[in-house]
Amino acid sequence: MSNSIRPVTRRMRAAAAAKQWTLQYRPLLANYDKDRRAQIIGVGAKLADLGPSPDPDAVDAIIGNTSWTSISCSVCGCDSLEHAIEMGTDGEDGDVRICEACLAEGLAKLGKAVAA
Numbered sequence: 001m002s003n004s005i006r007p008v009t010r011r012m013r014a015a016a017a018a019k020q021w022t023l024q025y026r027p028l029l030a031n032y033d034k035d036r037r038a039q040i041i042g043v044g045a046k047l048a049d050l051g052p053s054p055d056p057d058a059v060d061a062i063i064g065n066t067s068w069t070s071i072s073c074s075v076c077g078c079d080s081l082e083h084a085i086e087m088g089t090d091g092e093d094g095d096v097r098i099c100e101a102c103l104a105e106g107l108a109k110l111g112k113a114v115a116a
C-alpha cells in the first residue's frame, strides 16, 4: 500500500482478521507442536466461518483478546475507538491512527495558526 490517509473501523479490522490470521500464522506453523498447530488452524477456521462481514466482538471471542479488532489513537491513547483515520506508507501496524477528536483539534489549531 502506498502513502495514504484512510478510514479504519473495527468492522474493517474484523473483516480482515481471517485472512490476516492465516497470513501471519501459516509460515509459523512448523515452529509449533501439534496441539498449538491445531489450535491456530482451528481459530483460522472459526474466523473464516464468520463470513465476510463478521461482528468484531465475535472475532474477539474466537481469538481470545481484542488485539485484532481494537483501534487506538496514536495521539491521545484512547484504545476503545470504533473508528479512526489511519495514515502511513504501508498499511502496517506502524501506521499512525488518529481519532476524530484529535483530528478536529489538530485542524482547529492549524486553522488558527494559518489565520494568525
Ligand SMILES: [Zn+2]
Pocket: 073, 074, 075, 076, 077, 078, 098, 099, 100, 101, 102, 103
Ligand atoms: Zn485521539
